[in-house]
Amino acid sequence: MSSAVFRQWYRDLAMGMRFTFTGGREGWVRAVLTAVGVGLGVALLLLTAAVPNLLSAREARAEAREDRSIGYLDDQSKPTGESLVIADTDTEYRQREIRGRLLQPEGAKAPLPPGVAEFPAPGEMVVSPALSELLESDAGKLLRERLPYEMVGTIGQAGLIGSTDLVYYAGSKEIADRVDGSVVARIDAFGMDTTGLPDDEVDPILLLLTLVVFVVLLMPVAVFIATAVRFGGERRDRRLAALRLVGSDGRMTRRIAAGEALAGSLLGLLFGAGFFLLGRAVAGSVEVFDISVFPSDLDPSPGLALLVAVAVPTAAILVTLFALRGVVIEPLGVVRKAKPPRRRLWWRLLPPLAGLALLYPMIGQGSENGEFNEYMVTGGVVLLLVGITALLPWVVEAFVARLGSGAVSWQLAVRRLQLSSGTAARMVNGIAVAVAGAIALQMLFSGIEARYEVPTGQDTTRAQLELVLPEDARVSVVGEKLKRARGAQTTAALSSAAVSATAKDPELLTDLTVGDCAALRELATIPSCRDGDVFRVESADDPSVTEPAVPGKTLYFDPTYTGDEQGAEIAWKLPAAVREVPERVDALRNGTVGLLATPGALPAKTESEFYGTIYVRTDPKVPDALDEVRNAAVAIDPLIRTWEWETTRRVDQFADIRTGLLVGAAAVLTLIGASLLVSQLEQLRERRKLLSALVAFGTRRRTLGLSVLWQTAIPITLGLVLASTVGVTLGAVLLRMTNVKVSVDWSGVLAMTGIGAGVVVLVTALSMPPLMRMMRPEGLRTE
Template identity: 60%
Template sequence: MSGRWAGDLAMGARFAFTGGREGWIRALLTAVGVGLGVALLLLTTAVPNILDARHAKEAARQDFVVTPPKIPAADDTIVVGHVNTSWYGADIRARLVDPDGPHAPVPVGIDRVPAAGEMYVSPALEKLLKAPGNGLLRERLPAKVVGTIGERGLIGPTELAYYMGVRGLEREIGQGPEVGRIKHFGDSSGGSADGLDPILLLLVLLVFVVLLAPVGIFIATAVQLGGERRDRRLAALRLVGCDGRMVRRIAAGEALAGAVLGLVLGTGFFLLGSQAAATIELFDVSVYPDYLTPTPALAALVAVAVPAAAVLVTLFTMRRVVIEPLGVVRTARPARRRLWWRLLLPVGGLAMLYPMLGQGADGGDFNQYLVTGGVLALLVGVTALLPWVVERTVGRLGDGPVSWQLAVRRLQLSSGTAARMVNGVAVAVAGAIALQMLFSGVQADYTKNTGKDPHRAQMEVDLPDGVQVAAAGAELKAAKGVKGAVALSRTEYGDKRLDPANTMQVVVGDCAALREVAVLPACREGDAFLSATWSDDPPARKLLTPGHAVWVGPSYSGSPGVEAPWTVPAKLPKVAARKDALSTDLNGVLVTPSALPAKALTALRGTVYLRLDTAVPDAEEQVRTVAMGIAPLAYTWAWEATTRNPKYDTIRTGLFVGAAAVLALIGASLLVTQLEQLRERRKLLSALIAFGTRRRTLTLSVLWQSAIPIALGLLLAAAVGLTLGGVLMKMTAVPLRVDWVSVLSMTGFGAGVVVAVTLLSLPPLLRLMRPDGLRTE
């Protein structure tokens, strides 16, 4: 029995490659369709290696995390400062380095520690620095470029990064979390132990399922290209004595040959794409070609599953086709499709997801097998329901123009072929709608209010210790695109010169600046006020006793201060904080600069709040450049009302990157399918032209043949996507709410892909509509 199967499959494979030009064209089109899907599957199998490689690179170049380790200076240590910045929204990883001795560790990716005034830059940043029109960036990074950072020191080829050599950086150690001394580069802690909560894990799983489901559908569709011509060829085999089962096995052999060739082409597409990966950046993510190494086990699974699927799909689709010696009984009116068994898949999917309703983030991990099975059953259910929907709908369509009648009649004769063409699009849209609903539903759980009002100020510059805040505020106010600047400083005073037991916060600014954070009575230079939110306890009351001697900027063990003596003012009227205060952490004394001793002013750590002119497009970059000139360790950031969990954002970015790849596959596969269908109808089109049918009529009929199934497919996809999205939102215990913007946008994207494919197929269609297409040899 196995020998008969092998012989029949081998015969079908020979027919695929020895059947003349028609056979080769069909095999090639099938291989291209399968190859595109295989390339995306191989890319998916490489995702674990991509993540591992990027994590390993990040860990290898790590210097310190949040709190620098306290290490004494030695000839084998180096001081590192984090001064990350951005350029028109693109993040720049920036490090200042100051070696303590000749044996200081060298940052990963460069051959030596840059001297003061030198810097190593990534290739992408070097390109930016050399580009015309980027003088502002060159002004911000005035150091001499002495080399580029190698691949070992970058997580991607388009990453913007630099190491700049400076002197005196050790004086900033202990003044903030951004400067520290280390003995080596590299994270020896084994990485973060923080995992993903159940909902984020669910999102990751759903992203993979939803993105890969259309790929499987497209591969299944690609192996069925040219089915009508193939069935007519198989009728000849029945004439010479083959039985029905043998003919089906031969047909499966033809599909198997196309699938194997598709594996070869898909591997080639993947290798070509991996070589071009270094020049591609999607959503700020780029990879090196050597990252794209498929996991061997998953790649082997793809190599086995694709040919097996080709054989099984062919046998399944031919179950209702009766091939006789004198023709194919597909051309007769087919039996009406039944609905009951087509509903089993979506109903079964809902049954698998039902036990996890209401589980939310606190109910433990979601069962990944039930989630995968349930979501796949619902999405694949679209492919089962769509042929029935198309058949019933086109069977009821009435009269209309000639182009409409030609399209409707064609759809009535081959509704299954029309449904297969849009199956992948419908599955992709249904999955995308469900995912967008879930992302929108849980977004609030991963979004935090920053307490900042972007209408009050658009940027903030946090200055390091020792910078004259007033002068820095004036310089920033003079920057292009800045409409206003508010300079405030902070320090503290204590009851002892060294290691005080009790301290009180001091906010310093001129009267105009203090009015931006508190509601003040009459104010003039030398005045002091008490925040109404101060902690009313005995130690605090002691620190606020008029005439009490205190020390501003007290010292702590291992961290020297200025220790400036000060006498608490006799008058400290209480003031309330503004409801829209630029700073919300007021809990202490507010003073104007002259109310403090001159020595105390050197202990201030300043912040400048900036209001920008939105009409100046490069205002933010101007501010960052000026701030870098004031102090390289100045931290400049734009205000936002809310901030999102970075893990949530990473998963969402992964969805967008994957969706872009799947959309490209959708378009390419649809184009291949459309060209194959036009090729099969070449003689029919030529005959209609020969009888005087207008080209415009035929062109419109082809457009209708695409528009009707895709409209039905998108309606069904929207219904399934809304259902699946609602179930997922119930599983994660978030309020059920339909994000109609996402629904309409995802549906529009699907329709846009089909419209683009249809327009691209018009030139070949016009070439086929010629009377000489009836010639044959």
């Protein structure tokens, strides 16, 4: 570009920007509407640009508070002036996870947990702000019984992953003697050492899923920004005709129009920065799908923020020039007001076909044939979704051209759509792209979900809670107390150990499970049982594991191994009758083999050789039964670990991607609603005089209101039909790429389509009050 051409572009763009800000109230209103629409999109783009820093900051704090890594000392270690004994007391409360630790410093230089100013004394605790708020509220009454400590301080941001984390550190003086290297550990530093650790291998399908999620969430944002810079198109055309009248040529006029769009986009950048800072300020008090952040974590990457700052104004100029490419602007008007030529279909099919061509080579690849080409994936998905924005104007025009007579409201709406089908399609483009992407993602998630959901083998109808006892706990004592706990309907207390055929250097061990008759019947089919009985469950895969279990034979608890400390070598002579019983098909523990014994069959002083587990079936009639049982367990021993049963467990990476999608979708849905509302208000503002004139000629307000509803309903219906078609197509291609059988969850498709339609209905309802005000005769007043 020569210097003369550059100066000409600069002058024309600057003139257009001056017209925006010096065109009186009308110009300012148009500029503000454009800025609001662009600003909402910019705010979401800045939020996306902050995601890398957000994830790294959360990961850094999670690693910094890790207490089983760099400072871990052997469970046989001795106390030092720099050691700290820490016990894991994590729990749950009403489906929310609570991170808990008991602390007992053993010296003046014991390491403090991140975010904690000083160690709490025994009976005291420091808590996160969110946990403090919960404990002080009525909703935390039951939790206060579980945490009978005095709150003496607050955990700082350095010790929390998110602003709504539920975390506490409590002081103790009783855990130093219970160090076992797992639940209770001795450490001399906090933090995780990642040096030398191999990088996690990323599953190709999960990488594909991540790419598609980002594209699908960001595409509607780009569409809305492109739509927002074209606000006020009809009024702008009249101004452009006036410019032609005073001597500007066609190219200069288009550049001036681009300058007006540039001014709106620059103002939109300021609005977007303001929206982002406002959202950043309130982010600390918001939790979406159990995810919360600190405002300081939302720090956009400078490079990505600069890209947004350059891309948005550039897109505003290009979109405006592209929109005016077929418009003849003459001194006495704009030829667009005549009947426009019919839109051509052939070139509108090229983007989606090109997208399919990019994705086709990866069909059938699955996760076994290497990573997917990220550029081809991104390009293919983008082109398919862009194809919606190209096809929708043609679909709307072709459909409304065939609509005929009807009620007055219908005729007003149809005629308006026939004259400006492009404007109607632009307003719907964003929601159509969002729905198409949501349908494709829903199909992809549903198709691959089984691959990343691991069956646990747990039957939640048999038990809901599993309580793992610390090594020094007595299962018989804990079991009796839990039987009387509020919320516990039935309990099965089982303890396990291994016994050998020899007292020294055993070659083969046999599993031994001990419980009363009722508890043992949860594992095996036992016709008759009384205290003192012993049973044997054979292994179909490895019969040798029960070889030592011969009636009348002597077995040994805690045998001595060469080079190790002397074992207890407690002898146990099996009774003369050891009945063989089959394992239950729906046993509480899968793969129960070896010996089953009732407490009366064991020699004295063997209970310390067992580790105990108690299974609890909760009473459905008791409110908060799970938490009532947890409270009872903590009251017995705070080191009892409680696990809630579930039939399946999702792979963490898959669950994280799904959570990220839900959070992002909530943000995009908010943007969609806000941008649609701004677009709708802008459309009504441009037609204010026409609406007032129709009312002045006697048209009923109800008729005009219905006409506006029809003008929204027709294009949105066409847009959702097109979005469903493209979304199902894209979803099918993605499923074939992951080598999964294509199946369409029509209920999910209808749900995604219904959500999109619901957003439009809500926006239309919110635009009704302004519409009623614009129908007043004062709307005919002009300057």
